[in-house]
Amino acid sequence: DVKVTQSSRYLVKRTGEKVFLECVQDMDHENMFWYRQDPGLGLRLIYFSYDVKMKEKGDIPEGYSVSREKKERFSLILESASTNQTSMYLCASSTTGGPNSPLHFGNGTRLTVT
Amino acid sequence: GDSVTQMEGPVTLSEEAFLTINCTYTATGYPSLFWYVQYPGEGLQLLLKATKADDKGSNKGFEATYRKETTSFHLEKGSVQVSDSAVYFCALGHSGNTPLVFGKGTRLSVIA
Numbered sequence: 001d002v003k004v005t006q007s008s009r010y011l012v013k014r015t016g017e018k019v020f021l022e023c024v025q026d027m028d029h030e031n032m033f034w035y036r037q038d039p040g041l042g043l044r045l046i047y048f049s050y051d052v053k054m055k056e057k058g059d060i061p062e063g064y065s066v067s068r069e070k071k072e073r074f075s076l077i078l079e080s081a082s083t084n085q086t087s088m089y090l091c092a093s094s095t096t097g098g099p100n101s102p103l104h105f106g107n108g109t110r111l112t113v114t
Numbered sequence: 115g116d117s118v119t120q121m122e123g124p125v126t127l128s129e130e131a132f133l134t135i136n137c138t139y140t141a142t143g144y145p146s147l148f149w150y151v152q153y154p155g156e157g158l159q160l161l162l163k164a165t166k167a168d169d170k171g172s173n174k175g176f177e178a179t180y181r182k183e184t185t186s187f188h189l190e191k192g193s194v195q196v197s198d199s200a201v202y203f204c205a206l207g208h209s210g211n212t213p214l215v216f217g218k219g220t221r222l223s224v225i226a
Contacts, residue, residue, distance in 0.1 A: 004157070033213060042218030043158075043203065050211055058213065090157055096211065100146055100165060103214065105157025 003027070006091050006106040013113050019078040021109050023091030030096045032074035033103070034058075034066065037088040049074055050096070081113045116141040120204050120217035127194055127224050135189040135220045137178075137204035145206040147171075147180050147187040148214065152201040161189075161202070194224045 007022035025032065033048040035058075045058030047066040055066050063085060067075045074093075078085055088110050092103040121136040139147065146165045150158040162171035167182035176191045187204060204217040 043216045045213055048213055102160040107157050
């Protein structure tokens with residue numbers, strides 16, 4: 001079974017801190033994604049990556065950056081955390097088979113910025 | 115651009131009731147359609163999919179039929195269980211590597 005592991009289940013950070021959210025997948029998937037999930041807004045795509053060292057902006061990239069130095073690891077970075085970034089963050093991965101390759105999600109990181 | 119609209123939740127049903135969660139889409143071309151499910155405390159997982167018009171996806175007693183004429187992909191189950199309590203997301207995708215477009219999700223609560 002594909003496993004997507006997010007390093008923290010819960011995080012509490014202060015406004016202005018630099019925050020790293022880590023995601024690792026163990027199935028050699030080419031594609032990796034970061035979403036945030038908020039009540040009433042569903043899932044919103046922040047950034048995605050189709051290969052090592054490449055990245056593409058999603059729908060809401062402002063205030064975030066990403067890093068993909070190795071195929072299995074995709075990091076989401078909040079350069080200066082703000083309270084409106086309090087959310088559930090979900091990482092996902094898939095192979096390159098287009099939409100018919102299912103997304104595999106981690107269990108999420110609930111980030112609270114105070 | 116492409117979009118997916120799901121019925122607002124939450125939906126609360128008694129055990130063994132019939133479930134329908136409506137999903138309609140707007141898209142160019144011929145997208146593939148999906149239902150993902152998120153159980154409490156977990157990430158999303160693929161429930162079922164359909165890749166062309168009139169296809170029926172099914173899994174775990176859930177079904178959905180790709181209706182091109184009504185641009186719909188409604189999720190149905192004949193008899194829900196408490197263990198079906200979750201958030202359900204409808205999504206669409208195109209060939210190539212563009213990311214899936216998700217609906218906002220519908221929370222289902224099934225009570226014994």
